[in-house]
Amino acid sequence: MSYRQASYDEPFIGELRSGTTYKIPGKVEPDALMDLPSGSLRKDLPLPEVAEYDVVRHFTRLSQMNYSVDLGMYPLGSCTMKFNPKFADRVSTFEGFSEIHPLQPERSVQGSLRVMYELQEYLKELSDMDAITLQPLAGAHGEYTGILIIRKYHEDRGELDKRTEIIIPDSAHGTNPASAAMGGFDVVEIPSGEKGTVDLEALKAALSERTAAFMITNPNTLGIFEDQITEIAKLVHEAGALLYYDGANFNAIMGVTSPGLMGFDIVHFNLHKTFATPHGGGGPGSGPVAVRGNLKDFLPVPTVGKEGDRYFLDYTHPKTIGQVSSYFGSFNMMLRAWSYITYHGSDGLKENTVNAVLNANYLARKLAGKFKIPYKALKKHELVLSTENTGKRALDLAKYLIDHGVHAPTVYFPLIVHEAMMIEPTESVSKADLDQYADILLKSLDEQETELKKMPRNLSVGRIDEVRAARDLKVRWKLE
Amino acid sequence: MSVNQEHNEMLNFLQIKDKNDLFSDVPQNVKKKGLNMNRGISEYELLEEARSYSLMNKGPGMTNFLGNGLYDRVIPTSVDSLIGRTEFLTSYTPYQAEMSQGVLQSLFEYQSLMCQLTGMDVTNSSMYDGYTALGEAVRMAYRVNEKTEILLPETIYKGKLEVIRSYIAGLHVKLLFYGVDMKTGHIDLDDVRSKVSANTSAIVCEQPNGLGIIDENVFKLQEIKKDALLIAYVDPISLGILMEPGSYGADIVVAEGQQLGIHRSFGGPLLGILSFKNDYIRRSPGRIIGESVDANGKRAFVMTLQTREQHIRREKAMSNICTNQALMAIAAASYISIVGADGIRKVATLTYQNSKKLRSSLSSAGKLSKGQLTGKPFSDVLVSLASPVEKLQDKLFDRGILGGIPLARFLSKGKAEAIPNSYFFSVTEKTREQDIEQLVRTLEVIS
Numbered sequence: 001m002s003y004r005q006a007s008y009d010e011p012f013i014g015e016l017r018s019g020t021t022y023k024i025p026g027k028v029e030p031d032a033l034m035d036l037p038s039g040s041l042r043k044d045l046p047l048p049e050v051a052e053y054d055v056v057r058h059f060t061r062l063s064q065m066n067y068s069v070d071l072g073m074y075p076l077g078s079c080t081m082k083f084n085p086k087f088a089d090r091v092s093t094f095e096g097f098s099e100i101h102p103l104q105p106e107r108s109v110q111g112s113l114r115v116m117y118e119l120q121e122y123l124k125e126l127s128d129m130d131a132i133t134l135q136p137l138a139g140a141h142g143e144y145t146g147i148l149i150i151r152k153y154h155e156d157r158g159e160l161d162k163r164t165e166i167i168i169p170d171s172a173h174g175t176n177p178a179s180a181a182m183g184g185f186d187v188v189e190i191p192s193g194e195k196g197t198v199d200l201e202a203l204k205a206a207l208s209e210r211t212a213a214f215m216i217t218n219p220n221t222l223g224i225f226e227d228q229i230t231e232i233a234k235l236v237h238e239a240g241a242l243l244y245y246d247g248a249n250f251n252a253i254m255g256v257t258s259p260g261l262m263g264f265d266i267v268h269f270n271l272h273k274t275f276a277t278p279h280g281g282g283g284p285g286s287g288p289v290a291v292r293g294n295l296k297d298f299l300p301v302p303t304v305g306k307e308g309d310r311y312f313l314d315y316t317h318p319k320t321i322g323q324v325s326s327y328f329g330s331f332n333m334m335l336r337a338w339s340y341i342t343y344h345g346s347d348g349l350k351e352n353t354v355n356a357v358l359n360a361n362y363l364a365r366k367l368a369g370k371f372k373i374p375y376k377a378l379k380k381h382e383l384v385l386s387t388e389n390t391g392k393r394a395l396d397l398a399k400y401l402i403d404h405g406v407h408a409p410t411v412y413f414p415l416i417v418h419e420a421m422m423i424e425p426t427e428s429v430s431k432a433d434l435d436q437y438a439d440i441l442l443k444s445l446d447e448q449e450t451e452l453k454k455m456p457r458n459l460s461v462g463r464i465d466e467v468r469a470a471r472d473l474k475v476r477w478k479l480e
Numbered sequence: 481m482s483v484n485q486e487h488n489e490m491l492n493f494l495q496i497k498d499k500n501d502l503f504s505d506v507p508q509n510v511k512k513k514g515l516n517m518n519r520g521i522s523e524y525e526l527l528e529e530a531r532s533y534s535l536m537n538k539g540p541g542m543t544n545f546l547g548n549g550l551y552d553r554v555i556p557t558s559v560d561s562l563i564g565r566t567e568f569l570t571s572y573t574p575y576q577a578e579m580s581q582g583v584l585q586s587l588f589e590y591q592s593l594m595c596q597l598t599g600m601d602v603t604n605s606s607m608y609d610g611y612t613a614l615g616e617a618v619r620m621a622y623r624v625n626e627k628t629e630i631l632l633p634e635t636i637y638k639g640k641l642e643v644i645r646s647y648i649a650g651l652h653v654k655l656l657f658y659g660v661d662m663k664t665g666h667i668d669l670d671d672v673r674s675k676v677s678a679n680t681s682a683i684v685c686e687q688p689n690g691l692g693i694i695d696e697n698v699f700k701l702q703e704i705k706k707d708a709l710l711i712a713y714v715d716p717i718s719l720g721i722l723m724e725p726g727s728y729g730a731d732i733v734v735a736e737g738q739q740l741g742i743h744r745s746f747g748g749p750l751l752g753i754l755s756f757k758n759d760y761i762r763r764s765p766g767r768i769i770g771e772s773v774d775a776n777g778k779r780a781f782v783m784t785l786q787t788r789e790q791h792i793r794r795e796k797a798m799s800n801i802c803t804n805q806a807l808m809a810i811a812a813a814s815y816i817s818i819v820g821a822d823g824i825r826k827v828a829t830l831t832y833q834n835s836k837k838l839r840s841s842l843s844s845a846g847k848l849s850k851g852q853l854t855g856k857p858f859s860d861v862l863v864s865l866a867s868p869v870e871k872l873q874d875k876l877f878d879r880g881i882l883g884g885i886p887l888a889r890f891l892s893k894g895k896a897e898a899i900p901n902s903y904f905f906s907v908t909e910k911t912r913e914q915d916i917e918q919l920v921r922t923l924e925v926i927s
């Protein structure tokens with residue numbers, strides 16, 4: 001193994017002293033600030049004074065100490081780290097898109113509105129939902145927007161006071177209970193059944209006239225399709241509650257089935273997952289929310305409408321939950337998602353789904369002999385294995401993987417599987433990459449635990465003391 | 481070997497004949513019949529189509545007076561170049577810290593630089609945008625003291641207020657509004673004083689305020705806030721010259737960071753900056769990067785205090801934040817590093833200088849009514865025009881000028897009418913004298 005990540009002893013940018021070289025145009029008049037009371041002015045401004053070339057080298061060196069999807073497999077489960085097409089980068093730099101203020105006259109932004117309108121139509125078609133907002137800025141923000149719609153729906157029916165609970169399976173993404181609680185609901189967690197899917201009896205027992213909604217993702221976080229989804233939808237609706245679709249795992253089913261066909265009422269998408277917009281080391285994301293026709297009036301404003309050839313911002317939703325972010329959403333991410341969908345089209349999108357599922361199943365089968373892969377065999381976009389039977393810790397194996405130049409899976413999630421590794425290869429990896437990944441993971445089992453604990457050794461730093469970071473809290477440098 | 485052959489080998493390994501069998505667990509009655517959209521196209525065709533859409537937009541190259549939150553500022557080419565590096569661009573949240581030191585140190589530097597700029601102890605590693613960060617700040621204040629009243633200026637923009645309302649929908653807190661003097665443009669301290677009580681969770685103030693004015697009274701709020709937290713929503717560029725919130729008693733500082741090297745892109749992605757005092761760190765939302773050491777004692781960075789977060793604490797988490805705006809935070813860190821202390825001071829000073837020039841040019845051309853705000857604007861120059869402002873934005877646009885926004889776009893009609901024909905023109909360091917002259921000339925023609 002000859003993998004080595006770059007490793008620099010890179011100082012804090014503020015410690016570089018080469019002096020600012022960048023030129024801001026314009027001439028400051030000597031008395032420019034004289035009319036402001038001195039009490040309004042700051043006394044000092046302790047910021048870096050570094051030459052542009054040093055800043056570029058500093059951040060470039062830092063970038064070399066960072067793995068990315070352009071370097072190889074990045075199979076974080078539920079994160080859908082697929083290849084981010086370069087044409088979308090290019091499109092996002094077109095001046096006619098990047099240098100536009102959101103409060104310009106409507107007729108001067110017809111191109112942007114057209115992109116948004118077409119993306120709305122695309123996402124409605126893909127989800128079989130009736131109406132949509134592009135405004136939420138991330139998946140969790142989309143969830144929260146969905147929660148606000150759930151509130152408003154029950155309020156409108158005079159039932160908000162009694163519908164105080166949201167049911168969530170124990171395998172759910174952490175954002176689901178967090179978003180529900182943020183919206184003032186009590187979270188009722190139900191256990192998964194023996195097959196790893198929703199236990200209908202547990203669901204029936206939890207549903208009541210207090211239930212506001214049931215939030216699930218399908219396939220779930222075990223990568224298993226909830227095949228009783230029609231029955232689930234019926235039960236939820238009979239109880240007078242709404243069914244919420246967490247779209248984090250939408251890449252597994254796009255073009256094959258849809259939340260609308262399955263009976264969901266509200267759906268959020270993660271454009272940075274399913275539609276390949278780059279995740280930038282943690283964000284930006286984008287989390288559009290689509291709803292059935294009976295919930296359309298509650299959507300945030302504005303949405304984008306079309307009349308003849310003219311696109312317009314539509315503020316008419318009569319019972320709107322209002323505005324949920326500063327403007328109309330993360331336009332640049334919408335533009336990239338629009339590019340991705342337009343490029344792949346009806347044929348390519350479905351093919352991507354099928355290949356993503358093929359890759360997950362292939363990898364599952366390659367690993368099944370050595371690792372325990374709980375629940376049923378047929379996976380969708382991701383597989384969850386347990387390292388428990390191997391006597392090794394998932395964390396140690398993760399460090400072995402990263403030491404060999406591939407990114408680790410999500411570990412210790414979902415919470416219902418001990419020593420879990422959640423692997424989502426996506427469609428954009430070759431068989432050779434999958435074989436290599438399986439080989440590395442299988443070989444890791446031959447390593448002694450004492451050796452594993454010393455890993456990683458080939459990265460810019462060795463194993464980091466996380467406890468110390470939280471105990472001796474240091475979250476900034478000071479610049480005098 | 482073609483891709484299909486590779487797939488066939490994989491299918492053989494799985495002992496599956498047809499790829500569709502991979503979906504045998506999806507019941508027939510929910511299978512999709514097909515997708516009602518066009519088939520895929522080539523990259524070349526896509527770029528052409530996207531370009532044609534971009535050309536339907538107008539704005540680049542026009543004289544620009546649009547601001548009120550997002551601004552057309554100088555962006556060093558190096559900023560775009562750095563955040564375009566695919567190691568940053570195409571990485572995920574740094575869950576495997578040892579493999580992600582680049583993003584982690586960059587975000588740690590962002591946190592540090594924002595603390596320097598705001599004068600606060602801690603900055604988290606970013607929020608979605610300014611408005612949502614303000615919503616989170618209000619929630620955070622409630623978590624800190626569990627008091628039920630939030631005081632807001634009556635000149636807070638409608639959109640900002642709606643976002644705050646959306647963030648407190650599940651909390652039992654009440655919004656109360658304090659007055660703003662529509663002659664000076666300063667907040668009414670007596671009114672704030674009369675409304676601060678034992679129930680006040682937080683006082684939200686803005687600097688510059690909702691009327692665009694550098695508000696000297698905001699600096700005095702610390703004297704009357706009692707036990708309430710002071711949340712300051714600030715313009716980060718203005719901090720190049722104005723007193724930093726850490727020096728006037730702010731407990732939480734919120735800002736929209738777009739001006740720090742980020743393109744406007746029709747409103748997103750933006751950057752929510754959230755800074756606060758050390759005492760509140762365990763009640764704070766979002767992700768925080770901390771410094772530690774590796775097994776060999778070498779300095780290293782990790783996401784820390786994760787027990788506040790949704791993936792661990794679930795319904796008891798401090799926020800539901802998972803994705804944030806990491807890349808935009810790196811843009812801001814590199815922007816500040818490149819333009820430096822002198823650059824930010826110059827950008828801020830030129831902005832203030834240009835706002836004065838704009839106001840005096842409009843005034844000497846007789847375009848303004850008699851009653852003008854006596855307070856001093858920073859970048860958003862609110863004027864009371866001598867003639868009606870309806871359709872003014874459209875008329876200016878027809879003559880090659882982007883800008884200006886009526887105050888009524890941001891405040892309720894009643895409030896906006898307190899200043900007749902009230903209208904914003906915004907300036908930046910890019911505004912040139914000939915731009916202001918063009919605006920004045922154009923106003924001569926159309927009003």
